Amino acid sequence: MKRGIEIFCACGGAIFAVLFGIGFWAIADFVSPLDPNASAEEIAAIYRGDTNAIRTGLLVCYVGLPFYLAFAASISAQTRRIAGVPRTLLDLQIAAYSASLLLIGGPYIIWWVAAYRPEETSAELIRTLNDFGWIAFLIGWVPFVTWYVVTGLAILCDSSAEPIYPRWAGYLSVMMGTGQMSATFLVFFKNGPFAWDGVFSWWAPATWFFIWFASMTVLTIRAINAQYAPSAAAEPEAVLVGGHEGVR
Numbered sequence: 001m002k003r004g005i006e007i008f009c010a011c012g013g014a015i016f017a018v019l020f021g022i023g024f025w026a027i028a029d030f031v032s033p034l035d036p037n038a039s040a041e042e043i044a045a046i047y048r049g050d051t052n053a054i055r056t057g058l059l060v061c062y063v064g065l066p067f068y069l070a071f072a073a074s075i076s077a078q079t080r081r082i083a084g085v086p087r088t089l090l091d092l093q094i095a096a097y098s099a100s101l102l103l104i105g106g107p108y109i110i111w112w113v114a115a116y117r118p119e120e121t122s123a124e125l126i127r128t129l130n131d132f133g134w135i136a137f138l139i140g141w142v143p144f145v146t147w148y149v150v151t152g153l154a155i156l157c158d159s160s161a162e163p164i165y166p167r168w169a170g171y172l173s174v175m176m177g178t179g180q181m182s183a184t185f186l187v188f189f190k191n192g193p194f195a196w197d198g199v200f201s202w203w204a205p206a207t208w209f210f211i212w213f214a215s216m217t218v219l220t221i222r223a224i225n226a227q228y229a230p231s232a233a234a235e236p237e238a239v240l241v242g243g244h245e246g247v248r
Contacts, residue, residue, distance in 0.1 A: 012070035019064030028057025148177025
């Protein structure tokens with residue numbers, strides 16, 4: 001039962017990704033992102049013409065958020081097993097992925113507001129809400145970078161003969177995290193590779209995001225299976241108790 005719950009949580013990232021793809025891409029048609037250089041009338045026409053598609057697609061994405069949290073918690077649970085990992089890194093992990101949820105779900109709500117009564121709302125206000133949503137969605141990299149990098153550092157703290165995560169996963173996490181920072185400059189551009197629909201602000205960060213999710217899903221499931229293997233069950237497990245390392 002315990003192993004099944006942990007495996008299910010580890011699969012939460014895949015469930016989140018599937019729901020995001022269905023809602024954001026297939027239904028709301030937000031991939032590629034709406035053109036930041038479009039006029040207010042063009043943006044308003046999209047929200048007025050595809051109102052229910054945008055509402056429904058974002059709702060599907062929203063339903064995926066609990067699975068995102070479950071996935072993040074499953075990684076946190078495994079890194080907590082690393083002997084000698086600093087408690088600060090563990091606390092930062094939880095704070096970072098919890099904050100990142102707000103920067104995923106928050107823009108959904110902003111776009112919902114834009115699509116709530118588009119026929120009664122001015123084109124300029126609809127475009128402002130659209131801008132608000134996209135900028136918040138893509139430039140809010142701080143908790144994501146913190147989560148990835150801190151997770152990577154926790155993995156690199158594992159000096160055991162049979163580490164919970166392979167060492168390369170630590171380096172991958174740090175690299176994927178720093179890759180999210182390329183969206184920083186989107187506030188200065190409305191077209192080109194740094195605009196919110198460009199390579200550095202959308203395509204590269206989105207690619208790193210899902211590569212990391214896929215990699216960590218596989219590795220976390222492997223770590224859970226190793227944790228519950230008969231040989232592992234017979235050995236004491238390192239845990240943090242009151243900030244100090246102990247065994248159980």
